[in-house]
Amino acid sequence: MKCCEMKGYLTYLILWIIGKNSMNGAEIGRELEKRRGTKPSPGTIYPALKELKKKGLIEIDENKNYSLTPEGKKELKSSCKFFCNIFYDMEEMSDFCE
Amino acid sequence: MKCCEMKGYLTYLILWIIGKNSMNGAEIGRELEKRRGTKPSPGTIYPALKELKKKGLIEIDENKNYSLTPEGKKELKSSCKFFCNIFYDMEEMSDFCE
DNA sequence: TAGTATATATCGGATAACCAATACTACACA
C-alpha cells in the first residue's frame, strides 16, 4: 500500500464513527483498527479529537465519551455529501474488489 | 469544508478514473472537477500523473492518453479493497446524506 | 503570419495528516 495510502480520511471517519455510537478514545482506536488494519497511535487519535473538540464538532462527557455536537452533525452531513459526490460510483468499487 | 477535507484520495481517484476510461490530463482534470466541485490545478494533476508513471502504474501513449499498466490494475484492485474495508458501511453514508 | 485557446509541465512552498516516543492518570487487586 505504498501508493494511494489515502491519508486524510481519518477526521471524517472519526466523525462518522462517533455519529453512529458515542464512545471513548480507546474504542474509537479499535474501531479504526478494524477498518484500516492498523491501529492508529495515540499521537494520531488524541490530537485529532482535540482538534474536533476545539472546532466545536464533538463534545466529551464526564466518562470521557465523545459524541457529536449539533454542529458536528451538520458538519458530518455536509462532509458525507462531499464524500458521496466524490465517490458517487462506489458501488462499482465494491463490485470491482469482489 | 474546512474540516474533513479528505486530502489523500486524489491518487487513488486518478487510478480509478483511468481504469474506467483512458484519457488525457485535461480530461482527468475535468472528471475530478465533477466529483470534487473544484478543478485541481495543473500543479496538482501533472505531478501526480508523473509520480504514478514513475511507479509504473500508468503509461502514456503518443496522444498523451493515460492508461493503467498491468501493475496499475493490480494496485487499483488492492487499493480498492483497502478503500472498501475502511468504508465498509458506505451505503449507510449514501443514505445518510439523502 | 500573428493571435488565441487549450493542454502539458515544472518549481517552490504551505499545510494537513500522521506517527513514535514519552508521560500522566485512574482504577483494580493483591
Added chain:
DNA sequence: TGTGTAGTATTGGTTATCCGATATATACTA
C-alpha cells in the same frame, strides 16, 4: 501500600498532498 493494566494526553517532528505562479507546447483560426 505497591504493582500492573488500560486509557488519556502532549510533544516534536516527518512526510505526503496539494496549490499558485509560471513557462512551454500544440493547434486551431483570422
